[in-house]
Each structure stands twice: as structure tokens, then as C-alpha cells.
Amino acid sequence: MSTALYRTYRPGRLADVVGQEHVTEPLARALSSDRVHHAYLLSGPRGCGKTSTARILARSINCEQGPTPDPCGECRSCVDLAPNGPGSIDVIELDAASHGGVDDTRELREKAMFAPVASRYKVYIVDEAHMVTPQGFNALLKLVEEPPEHVRFIFATTEVEKVLPTIRSRTFNYTFRLVPTRILQQHLAGVCEAEGVSADPAALALIARSASGSVRDALSILGQLIAGSGPEGLTHDEVAAQLGLTDxxxxxxxxxxxxxxxxxxxxxxxxxxxxxxxxxxxxxxxxxxxxxxxxxxxxxxxxxxxxxxxxxxxxxxxxxxxxxxxxxxxxxxxxxxxxxxxxxxxxxxxxxxxxxxxxxxxxxxxxxxxxxxxxxxxxxxxxGSTPALPVRPAPSPAPVPPVSAAPAPLEAVEPAAEPTLPVRRARPPAATPPPPPPAAQRRRAQPQAT
Ligand SMILES: Nc1ncnc2c1ncn2[C@@H]1O[C@H](COP(=O)(O)OP(=O)(O)OP(=O)(O)O)[C@@H](O)[C@H]1O
Ligand SMILES: [Mg+2]
Ligand SMILES: [Zn+2]
CATH class of the missing domain: 1.20.272.10 (Zinc Finger, Delta Prime; domain 3)
Structure with missing residues (x-):
């Protein structure tokens, strides 16, 4: 195992992206009905599938059979854009962390005017979009608002609030979530099976928990633990020890x-x-x-x-x-x-x-x-159990705060309790009970009186 697990197991279609159904399902429907918007903004925490989904989207709209949520996997574009594939000349990834300046975006703007070489669309994936400088964004505004028919934009970022509102309002926004532990655990189990590694579910639960919702972190930790594991695979105790968890x-x-x-x-x-x-x-x-x-x-x-x-x-x-x-x-x-x-x-x-x-x-x-x-x-x-420690009789000033807090519930209970119980118990012996007794009782009472 030389490649990191998170690279080996990069999803290649929307259905393989785990725990983000609120994003992947609407995207799949848009692809099926050919209603793909011209610009998307994918945001959310680290390692949850934003870049993967951006690439999948590019692959899905450029598939020869597409746009389709289920790219064929065989056409030129699908092969080029497969996870760990060589990449396509028409899908341009721009890492805004290093290329977010105004010169870069101006260059992008000029090149965007040329038609795609071999695919339906020219897709720009602007990753870490919050790093694009304000001038950089301004150079893009017009293009993002009304791109040529053959151009699509996908922005991805962890810090959506730093993306210029002018860009945000011109894109469809989808927010990724941290992946729940249960789903991470299932995903890890699938990867272990594919890797032929035996793993105790409880061990995988520990890993999933330590990853705090990031799929990439979960796979990184898994890779490290598999590398250090013995013939018995991943056991709960071994994983707990390796993760440095408290016994x-x-x-x-x-x-x-x-x-x-x-x-x-x-x-x-x-x-x-x-x-x-x-x-x-x-x-x-x-x-x-x-x-x-x-x-x-x-x-x-x-x-x-x-x-x-x-x-x-x-x-x-x-x-x-x-x-x-x-x-x-x-x-x-x-x-x-x-x-x-x-x-x-x-x-x-x-x-x-x-x-x-x-x-x-x-x-x-x-x-x-x-x-x-x-x-x-x-x-x-x-x-009815005694407190762990006896309640000390507090010196004079101490009772004041509790007393002011305590009477409220007591008063609320007392007025309700008093009229019902004691009043009824006091009256029956008296000669005339105010409400007339039910018919059956009255009939039995009359013979006794006569
Ligand atoms: N939702 C997911 N389903 C399946 N695998 C995922 C998912 N999210 C992340 N991964 C795994 O983690 C790796 C990194 O994911 P990706 O690059 O899409 O994350 P990201 O959200 O762009 O993170 P960052 O904010 O750090 O750029 C993928 O190659 C894949 O192995
Ligand atoms: Mg990313
Ligand atoms: Zn295809």
C-alpha cells in the first residue's frame, strides 16, 4: 500500500460520495433533467468531499452519454477524469491559494472565451475559492454572471463567508456537512474489506470517532493503523493503544x-x-x-x-x-x-x-x-438515595439563595393539593354533601333513612 487510502478511495460518481446526500441528490436530479447551472459554490468543512464532488460534477456533465449522474466510465472524458486519471484539457483546476491574484483570473477570463477542445463544456474548478483576491474576483464577476454557453464554474471552499457576496449570489450554493460517525464507520468497513484487512467494528468506531466527521482524516488514520497492524488485523484494544486513547x-x-x-x-x-x-x-x-x-x-x-x-x-x-x-x-x-x-x-x-x-x-x-x-x-x-456527601448545615447567609429559588415550585404545588384532598376528607361526615350523589347511591340511601 504505497498510495494514501484517501487518494485510492476518491469517489468517482455522486453515488459514491458518502454522507452528503443533501448535496448529491439534488445535483443528480439536476444532471438527469439537464438543468445544470452555470456556476456552483461548494462549501463545508475539510475532507468532506467538496473537491471530489466538483470533479465528479465536471465528469458528469462532460461524459459523452451525459449530462448524467452516472458517467459511463468508458468515454474519453470519463477515463481522463476518473479519480487518479490524467485529467482533461477541458477541465481546468485553479488552486486559488497560489493562483488567486488578478493576473491569474484575467488570464482565465481570456482563455474561457475559447471553445472546449474535446468536450461539451469547459469547466473551471476554483478550489480554495476564499483565497481569490477581491481584485481577482472582480475580474471574474462579469464572466461568472454570464459565461459563454460552453463554460461552467465550480467554486469550492472551506470558508464560504470569505467568498465575495457578489460571487455567492451568482452561484448555486451547496453546503457539505461533517459526516456522522456511524456513516464513517461503515465507509471504513468497506475500505477494509476492499483492502483485505480484518477489522473489529469497535476498532473502526474508535477511528471514526477520532476523525471528527472528516472522511479524509478517517482514511488517513485508518491507513496509518493498518500499516502498523499485525496479522490479527485491527482490534479494539490495539487501535485504542495506537490512538493513545485512555485505557x-x-x-x-x-x-x-x-x-x-x-x-x-x-x-x-x-x-x-x-x-x-x-x-x-x-x-x-x-x-x-x-x-x-x-x-x-x-x-x-x-x-x-x-x-x-x-x-x-x-x-x-x-x-x-x-x-x-x-x-x-x-x-x-x-x-x-x-x-x-x-x-x-x-x-x-x-x-x-x-x-x-x-x-x-x-x-x-x-x-x-x-x-x-x-x-x-x-x-x-x-x-430516596443519600447524597454522596452529607449536606453540611450551612452558616446563616448560605440558605438565602436556595430559599429564594426553592419556594417557587413549592407554592405552585400547594394550592393545587390543598383544596382537593383535605377539603373532601373533611366534608363527608357532615350531614349534607353539596353535590347530589349518583342515582344508584341515592336509591340505596333512601331506604336506610326511612
Ligand atoms: N463524502 C465523501 N465520501 C467519500 N470519500 C470522501 C468524502 N469526503 C472526502 N472523502 C475522501 O477524502 C479525500 C479528500 O476529499 P476531498 O478532497 O473531496 O475533500 P475536501 O472537502 O475538498 O477537503 P478540503 O477542504 O481539505 O479541500 C477523498 O479523496 C476521499 O478519499
Ligand atoms: Mg478540497
Ligand atoms: Zn463517459
Whole structure:
């Protein structure tokens, strides 16, 4: 395997572009009905298929059988424009990062007037379009607005807001999205199969997760891991180790210690994290991910949660039992704390100290009088479980904020409860119940009275 996977597996037709159906389907319909616009602007995050789609579009409109969403793959143009093909003289790619100046766009403007050499259209793909200078864009405006019949433009960019509004308003805009983890995982599975590499789905889930929605990143990571893998292929533990993910056992222990409020155990984990040379930020990120999984398991009790989690079955079982140690409010607050802690850890000079302070805050949910802390205490009371730490009798000024917050729900409940229950219970013994009893009861009551 000498070529990078993301180059080997560049899609060659719209149907092969994964996770961007909201773009590829309308484009396919436009191609089928021969309603291709003269200029497109494809935008979105890195590595999600913009350049690939621009090339596919060029290939689809120039196919001899086309315009078609399904290029034949055999005509001259299709062969030239195949992924990793030699390229076509009539499809001109301009990298605006290096050729976005006014001289370049003026040259483009002049050449655009000549008819295509061998194809139906002359297609200009302007990649990294946000790098075209304002003067460069101005030189293009007229051409993009009313190009000759044989010219098509496709702009691609990660930063659509930097593209001149005058260009944006003359193009059809399509926004690419980050690809969901599940879809990335399926895509990776397909690539592994094609490469003849055996891979554990849970291992692929880890890779997909680390790629954060970028198909190119996912394939890059996959390539590196395959290169470093043994005969057993990609296993979950091996991939976790190679990606430098925190050992799941450490995460299990952290979560259990938080649930039971065992400070010594929790600080012991931190000790091991740091001693083992783990990056505190990585640990906090993985802990946040774990809390997220527990939140999903708590919020969606049935089997549906499995579709949203990317963990192997054994880990999900362990997480299910961990989730029972928390209320949703506790998990959500812990996640907030870890997320804040992560921000502080960025570029921190004493990450260990910050991690320990974070852990200390995680141990103290029940004694905090923020709205989230109160919600947790109410949750605990309702479940009939004792808080992890006894609520300290607070010195005089402390009760004031909670008291001002607490009466609202109490007052709301009381007026409703009082008139219904006590009033009815007080009246039956009295001689005349105001509403007449139902007919059946009245009939039985009359003989008794006479
Ligand atoms: N939606 C996708 N479906 C299938 N493969 C994809 C997709 N997006 C990206 N890839 C893979 O990633 C590689 C790079 O994709 P592409 O060049 O189209 O991304 P891009 O959106 O233009 O990224 P950048 O913003 O970095 O230029 C492709 O060769 C392909 O292997
Ligand atoms: Mg690109
Ligand atoms: Zn063709």
C-alpha cells in the first residue's frame, strides 16, 4: 500500500460520495433533467468531499452519454477524469491559494472565451475559492454572471463567508456537512474489506470517532493503523493503544469513584494517568466522551441507545451498570464541569493540578448551591438515595439563595393539593354533601333513612 487510502478511495460518481446526500441528490436530479447551472459554490468543512464532488460534477456533465449522474466510465472524458486519471484539457483546476491574484483570473477570463477542445463544456474548478483576491474576483464577476454557453464554474471552499457576496449570489450554493460517525464507520468497513484487512467494528468506531466527521482524516488514520497492524488485523484494544486513547479500565474506575464519592480512589486514578505519561487533556476528553455515553444510556434506556454509542458490547454492559449510579442531572453537571475543565487545560502549564481541582469539583456535586447542584439534590431525594456527601448545615447567609429559588415550585404545588384532598376528607361526615350523589347511591340511601 504505497498510495494514501484517501487518494485510492476518491469517489468517482455522486453515488459514491458518502454522507452528503443533501448535496448529491439534488445535483443528480439536476444532471438527469439537464438543468445544470452555470456556476456552483461548494462549501463545508475539510475532507468532506467538496473537491471530489466538483470533479465528479465536471465528469458528469462532460461524459459523452451525459449530462448524467452516472458517467459511463468508458468515454474519453470519463477515463481522463476518473479519480487518479490524467485529467482533461477541458477541465481546468485553479488552486486559488497560489493562483488567486488578478493576473491569474484575467488570464482565465481570456482563455474561457475559447471553445472546449474535446468536450461539451469547459469547466473551471476554483478550489480554495476564499483565497481569490477581491481584485481577482472582480475580474471574474462579469464572466461568472454570464459565461459563454460552453463554460461552467465550480467554486469550492472551506470558508464560504470569505467568498465575495457578489460571487455567492451568482452561484448555486451547496453546503457539505461533517459526516456522522456511524456513516464513517461503515465507509471504513468497506475500505477494509476492499483492502483485505480484518477489522473489529469497535476498532473502526474508535477511528471514526477520532476523525471528527472528516472522511479524509478517517482514511488517513485508518491507513496509518493498518500499516502498523499485525496479522490479527485491527482490534479494539490495539487501535485504542495506537490512538493513545485512555485505557477503558481507567475510565471505568474514574466513573465508579465519582459515583461512590471515593476521593482517594479518584485521586489514585489521576496519579496513574499522569504516571503513565497520559496527556491530562486526552484523559479529560475521553472522560467527557464517557460521560456523554452514560448520558445517552440514561436518557434512552432501551436498545435504541446502542445505535448512538460506538463502544463494543462488553463496554456497553459495563457502562449500563455505571449509569445506574447517577441521575441524569448529575451526569449532565459532571459533563459541564469536565467540559469547562478541558477549556482550562488548554495550554495550561500545570495540567496535573488543574485535573486534580477538576476531580475535586466532580466529588462535590451535592454541596453546591447552583441550580444544577440543587436539581441533583432534589433528584437524589426523589430516588430516596443519600447524597454522596452529607449536606453540611450551612452558616446563616448560605440558605438565602436556595430559599429564594426553592419556594417557587413549592407554592405552585400547594394550592393545587390543598383544596382537593383535605377539603373532601373533611366534608363527608357532615350531614349534607353539596353535590347530589349518583342515582344508584341515592336509591340505596333512601331506604336506610326511612
Ligand atoms: N463524502 C465523501 N465520501 C467519500 N470519500 C470522501 C468524502 N469526503 C472526502 N472523502 C475522501 O477524502 C479525500 C479528500 O476529499 P476531498 O478532497 O473531496 O475533500 P475536501 O472537502 O475538498 O477537503 P478540503 O477542504 O481539505 O479541500 C477523498 O479523496 C476521499 O478519499
Ligand atoms: Mg478540497
Ligand atoms: Zn463517459
Amino acid at each position: 477503558t479500565a481507567l475510565l471505568d474506575e474514574t466513573v465508579e469513584a465519582i459515583a461512590s464519592g471515593e476521593g482517594s480512589r479518584l485521586f489514585g486514578v489521576i496519579d496513574r494517568v499522569v504516571d503513565a505519561g497520559h496527556d491530562p487533556r486526552r484523559f479529560a476528553t475521553d472522560l467527557l466522551q464517557r460521560l456523554r455515553d452514560l448520558i445517552v444510556l440514561t436518557a434512552i434506556p432501551g436498545g435504541e441507545a446502542l445505535a448512538i454509542l460506538d463502544a463494543p458490547d462488553a463496554e456497553i454492559e459495563a457502562m449500563r451498570s455505571q449509569a445506574t449510579g447517577f441521575t441524569l442531572a448529575e451526569l449532565s453537571r459532571a459533563a459541564d464541569l469536565v467540559s469547562d475543565g478541558l477549556t482550562q487545560l488548554r495550554g495550561a502549564t500545570a495540567p496535573r493540578l488543574l485535573l486534580e481541582l477538576l476531580v475535586a469539583r466532580l466529588l462535590l456535586p451535592a454541596t453546591d448551591d447552583s441550580a444544577a447542584g440543587l436539581a441533583i439534590r432534589v433528584d437524589r431525594l426523589e430516588r
